[in-house]
Amino acid sequence: MTGKGHRLTGIGAGFFAAALVHTLGFNYTAEVFAALAAASSTTLPDWIEIPVHKKGMRAGTLIPHRTITHWPPLWLGLMYFAFYYLEPYYAATLIGISVGAITHILADAPNPMGVPWFWPHKRVSILGGLWRSGQFEKTITAVFTAIGVFYWVQAHRDNAWLMAFIERWG
Numbered sequence: 752m753t754g755k756g757h758r759l760t761g762i763g764a765g766f767f768a769a770a771l772v773h774t775l776g777f778n779y780t781a782e783v784f785a786a787l788a789a790a791s792s793t794t795l796p797d798w799i800e801i802p803v804h805k806k807g808m809r810a811g812t813l814i815p816h817r818t819i820t821h822w823p824p825l826w827l828g829l830m831y832f833a834f835y836y837l838e839p840y841y842a843a844t845l846i847g848i849s850v851g852a853i854t855h856i857l858a859d860a861p862n863p864m865g866v867p868w869f870w871p872h873k874r875v876s877i878l879g880g881l882w883r884s885g886q887f888e889k890t891i892t893a894v895f896t897a898i899g900v901f902y903w904v905q906a907h908r909d910n911a912w913l914m915a916f917i918e919r920w921g
């Protein structure tokens with residue numbers, strides 16, 4: 752996915768992060784922190800690789816591309832740590848950042864190059880390289896935004912919809 756595409760997924764990531772911290776029991780201010788943090792972190796895994804420039808040209812990155820910064824367990828671990836050990840607003844912000852980073856990884860995942868799902872140094876291409884960077888970007892971001900908004904709306908219905916569903920079909 753291109754940089755622009757990654758930035759566009761920030762909208763969905765923002766809603767998703769807000770819904771997640773709501774589900775985890777945080778208040779509305781924390782939701783705003785999480786949403787802003789997530790929206791601005793969907794390009795994070797690429798730029799913390801630290802671009803190296805030689806003679807004014809981009810010559811690669813200090814951390815090899817799509818390794819540790821694209822490793823889902825790192826961000827999931829960060830979320831876990833934030834939730835259990837940090838003050839609510841710091842926790843919400845860090846959870847938001849992690850949601851943004853994971854959104855980035857998911858967007859990179861179907862790329863032929865793949866991402867390191869299990870070990871930080873070993874990339875796995877799932878779905879055999881379903882699409883290249885830049886392909887289907889509009890569709891993917893639209894679907895992702897819809898999922899984020901849907902989750903957020905449902906989270907704020909305080910599970911009444913789920914109870915109704917279970918009562919009716921369960």
Ligand SMILES: [Zn+2]
Nearest residue numbers: 796797821859
């Ligand atoms: Zn990336």
